[in-house]
Amino acid sequence: MSIPRGSDRAGSWLAKSVCYVALAMASIVACFPVYWGLITSLKSNVSLLHLPPQWLPTAPTLENFRYVWDQTSLRTNIVNSCMITIITCAITLLLAFHGAYASVRLNFRGKSFGLFILLMTIMVPLMVTLVPQYLLAADFGLINTKELLIIVFTAWQIPLATWILRAHISRIPVEIEDSSRVDGCSRLGTLYRIVLPLSWPGISAAAIVVFVWVWNEFILSITLTTSDVSRPVSAGLYQFVTETGVQWGSLSAGAMIALVPPVILFLVLQRRFVEGLSAGAGK
Amino acid sequence: MGTSDIGEKAAGTVVADRASPQAEAAGESLRTHSRRRPGAGRTTVLGWSLLGPSLVWVALVSFVPIGAALDLSLYKTNFITKVDFVGLKNYRDVFTGPGNIKMLVVSGIFLGCSLILAVGVSLVLAVLLDMKLAGITGFRTLLMIPWVTSGLLAGLLWKWVVSPLVGPVPYILSDITSGSPGGNVDLLSTQTGALAVLIFVVVWKLYPFGMVLFLASIRTIPRELFEAARVDGAGPLSQFRYITLPAIKNTLIIVSVFFTIMFLTMAEVPLVITGGGPSGATNVVGLDIYHEAFQVLDTGGAAALAVVVFLVNIVLGIVYIRSLRSDDI
Numbered sequence: 001m002s003i004p005r006g007s008d009r010a011g012s013w014l015a016k017s018v019c020y021v022a023l024a025m026a027s028i029v030a031c032f033p034v035y036w037g038l039i040t041s042l043k044s045n046v047s048l049l050h051l052p053p054q055w056l057p058t059a060p061t062l063e064n065f066r067y068v069w070d071q072t073s074l075r076t077n078i079v080n081s082c083m084i085t086i087i088t089c090a091i092t093l094l095l096a097f098h099g100a101y102a103s104v105r106l107n108f109r110g111k112s113f114g115l116f117i118l119l120m121t122i123m124v125p126l127m128v129t130l131v132p133q134y135l136l137a138a139d140f141g142l143i144n145t146k147e148l149l150i151i152v153f154t155a156w157q158i159p160l161a162t163w164i165l166r167a168h169i170s171r172i173p174v175e176i177e178d179s180s181r182v183d184g185c186s187r188l189g190t191l192y193r194i195v196l197p198l199s200w201p202g203i204s205a206a207a208i209v210v211f212v213w214v215w216n217e218f219i220l221s222i223t224l225t226t227s228d229v230s231r232p233v234s235a236g237l238y239q240f241v242t243e244t245g246v247q248w249g250s251l252s253a254g255a256m257i258a259l260v261p262p263v264i265l266f267l268v269l270q271r272r273f274v275e276g277l278s279a280g281a282g283k
Numbered sequence: 284m285g286t287s288d289i290g291e292k293a294a295g296t297v298v299a300d301r302a303s304p305q306a307e308a309a310g311e312s313l314r315t316h317s318r319r320r321p322g323a324g325r326t327t328v329l330g331w332s333l334l335g336p337s338l339v340w341v342a343l344v345s346f347v348p349i350g351a352a353l354d355l356s357l358y359k360t361n362f363i364t365k366v367d368f369v370g371l372k373n374y375r376d377v378f379t380g381p382g383n384i385k386m387l388v389v390s391g392i393f394l395g396c397s398l399i400l401a402v403g404v405s406l407v408l409a410v411l412l413d414m415k416l417a418g419i420t421g422f423r424t425l426l427m428i429p430w431v432t433s434g435l436l437a438g439l440l441w442k443w444v445v446s447p448l449v450g451p452v453p454y455i456l457s458d459i460t461s462g463s464p465g466g467n468v469d470l471l472s473t474q475t476g477a478l479a480v481l482i483f484v485v486v487w488k489l490y491p492f493g494m495v496l497f498l499a500s501i502r503t504i505p506r507e508l509f510e511a512a513r514v515d516g517a518g519p520l521s522q523f524r525y526i527t528l529p530a531i532k533n534t535l536i537i538v539s540v541f542f543t544i545m546f547l548t549m550a551e552v553p554l555v556i557t558g559g560g561p562s563g564a565t566n567v568v569g570l571d572i573y574h575e576a577f578q579v580l581d582t583g584g585a586a587a588l589a590v591v592v593f594l595v596n597i598v599l600g601i602v603y604i605r606s607l608r609s610d611d612i
Contacts, residue, residue, distance in 0.1 A: 015519075019411050026408060027425040029487070033440035034428060040443070099337035108330030114338050121341055122541075126548050130573070131582045131589075132351035133344070135363060155344030158337050187329065216433030218551040223577065234433050241439070241555075248443060255436050262431050270424060 034259070041065065041252035064253035073228045074254050077236030082261070084146050084232055085214045088153045092161050092210050093203060099158070100165035101191060105177070121159045126219065134223060144226045152224070153214045160213075161206040168202025169195065204269050215262050233258045356586035363582075373587035380584075382563060390547070390568040393482060397546050400486045402538060405493030406531075410523070412494070413501045423498075430491035438555030441484045445470045474564035477557050481565045485552055489545055493538040500534035501527060540600045547592050568592055 042060040068074050102108075103115050133152060134143070142148040172195060180190045221235040228236070237258060240251035356374070359367040377383060412423055429437065446469070470476040504526065512522050550569040553559060559566035559574065566574070568588065576585035 016414075016416060019414055019416060023408075023411055023419075023422045023426075027422055030426050030428050033437065033444060034432060036444055037436070037440050095337040095340060098333040102330045102333035106326050106330040106333070108327040111330060111334070114331075114334055118334075118338060118341060121345055122544070129345055129348035129352060131576045131586055132348035132355060136348060136351065138363070152344060155341050158341050162337060212431055216431075216435075218433060218435045219573065234435060237433075237435055246439065246443070251439060255440070259432065259436070263428075266427070266431050267424070270427075 037252045037255055040248055041256050043249065045249050064249040065257070068250050068253045068257070072239070072250070072254070073231075074233065074236055074257065076228045077231055077233040078258065080146060080228075080230060080236075081215060081232040081234070081258075084149050084153070085211055088150050088157065088214050089207055089210050091150070091154050092157045093206060095154075096158050096161035096165055096206065097196075097199070097203065100162045100169055101195060103162070104166055104169045105174075118159050118162060122163070126156070130220070130223060137224060143224060144230050146230045148224055149221065149230065149232065152220060153217065157210045157213060161210055164206045164209065165199065165202050168205070169199060172198050208266060208269055211265055212262050352586040352589060355583055356590055358583045360581060360583035362580040365583075369583070373584050374591070376584060377588050377591055382566075385563050386566050386568065386571050389478065389564060389566060390571075393478065393485075393565075393567045394543065394546050396482050397485050398539065398542055400482065401490050401493060401542050401546075402535070404486060405490040405538065406497050408490070408494045409497035409501055410527070412498055426494065427491045429487050430489070432488070434488065434549075434551035435555055437484055437488045438552045441480070441487070442471070442556045445480060471557060472561060474561055477561055477565050481553055481556060481567075484556065485546065485549060488552065489542065493542065496534055496538050497531060500531045504530045536603050539603050543599050543603075544596050547596060 039057050041064050042062070043057045044059065044061045044063060099118070103111060137143050137148050137152075142151075176198070177190050177194055180194050181187070185193065215232075216234055217232075218234045218238075221232050222238060225231040225235060233254075237251065237254050240247045240254060355365070357368060357370055358365040359369045359372070378387070408426060412419055412426075432440075470480050508526050509522055512526060517525070546567075546569075548569045549567060550573045553565050553567055553570040554573065557565040559570055569592075572585050572588050572592070575588060576582050
């Protein structure tokens with residue numbers, strides 16, 4: 001229902017209330033598991049199983065956090081995740097930015113074909129390559145290394161990042177680049193001095209998308225790692241799902257800790273993110 | 284013409300659902316710049332040196348394994364070792380093997396329901412978020428949260444929330460249905476219940492992606508169109524149907540394609556919530572591939588199934604594009 005924006009008509013008061021209610025309800029559903037995870041992490045192991053379930057912990061405790069931080073491998077997992085995610089983001093953005101620029105601004109033989117191949121990779125399900133990638137990695141002795149995860153994750157994210165950056169770069173008016181080149185700046189010079197600064201929203205958007213995906217990636221992480229040497233936090237959390245049942249207290253505490261980096265990154269860059277994905281819409 | 288068409292169209296969609304004067308101008312300049320002129324050879328070198336690294340990386344890490352998967356699918360395997368060349372037997376087994384029919388049916392239902400719900404929810408939310416209401420940014424932030432949580436987390440937390448032992452949902456449900464507190468409605472113990480929960484969680488996790496894309500697309504619609512429609516007496520529903528919907532057609536395609544791919548390759552959420560049960564009711568195709576390869580150790584069969592999924596993705600993508608695209612945009 002696209003009510004004209006900024007409408008002040010009398011009847012729209014009801015419509016606005018309906019919208020607010022709908023959004024509020026949706027937000028509750030959206031946040032509910034995180035909320036539940038948060039209060040669970042603050043409950044002692046005894047009160048966890050209390051029936052009826054408590055909506056607010058009556059005696060909040062940090063014992064779960066302390067246990068998970070001191071006595072499990074979670075710290076190592078988080079360090080692994082940080083390294084893997086940041087390096088993957090860096091390489092992906094580096095390659096994708098240049099590729100995106102070339103595909104938007106330059107016209108060269110075979111460009112369409114290369115672009116098509118690249119973008120078609122988004123269509124390829126992760127599952128297709130899981131088995132052969134495992135075998136290939138085993139051949140190279142790369143199983144259970146951080147490097148392997150970085151290599152594989154980068155390959156998966158380059159097409160998507162390129163797609164996002166393409167959409168954004170093509171919104172930058174060509175005239176700006178033209179005038180800089182008329183002034184004697186080389187193509188590459190223009191790229192780094194003019195286009196790059198103007199692309200920050202798009203780069204932020206791509207950065208967040210890649211960061212969140214890599215940070216939360218579970219299937220590949222679980223399959224390609226066998227010990228905490230390389231295991232990222234997404235797979236590390238799985239240790240709390242044991243044969244004897246899920247250790248909810250520890251799991252929630254670990255999960256809350258694991259949520260912190262992406263949530264912070266997201267909150268900080270949120271505006272840029274939406275801008276970047278909108279690629280200048282609304283201008 | 285065909286490949287560049289799809290490639291460029293797919294990539295340009297978010298930007299140009301409606302051809303704005305700015306996009307036209309940019310396109311114009313691109314076209315004049317692209318005619319063959321002296322220095323085209325240098326452009327080729329430059330172009331490839333910028334685009335090349337990405338292609339090479341992706342080709343080596345993704346394409347080689349894809350080729351290997353195609354190869355593997357023609358063999359009977361025992362995890363890493365190829366035992367026997369069996370030609371297309373693995374492919375036949377995909378459709379005739381024991382339990383596979385159920386898996387395919389379950390996957391179909393899963394895909395259909397999830398797709399409709401995900402597209403619907405994200406579109407409605409995008410429309411709501413587009414209104415100029417106070418505090419809308421706060422809602423937008425909150426509504427993005429499911430996307431930031433990991434699949435593992437989402438699965439486990441929702442599983443916890445609906446579990447009859449410790450979660451609040453069964454408690455509430457049985458309060459409503461039977462009037463007596465103390466829930467022991469175990470949604471996950473029935474086949475329909477488990478599948479419903481899975482669909483719900485998957486839609487919950489993925490709708491923000493569609494929501495942001497739709498929101499971006501809706502924002503490019505010129506306000507004057509709505510004003511004019513309002514003046515002509517069109518109500519909100521008509522405006523949605525005749526202005527909004529046609530304008531976001533391309534985004535609708537892109538979102539549908541992305542969601543389809545994500546749903547067909549979804550393995551971590553079902554793995555974590557039900558592991559495929561009860562009795563295969565949530566054994567969707569993404570999970571089945573994982574199961575075949577790493578638990579049954581039939582990597583050949585898993586590869587064949589994966590190739591089938593890949594082909595289905597391509598076919599569905601083409602179907603969406605054909606049926607929704609209007610060539611006069």
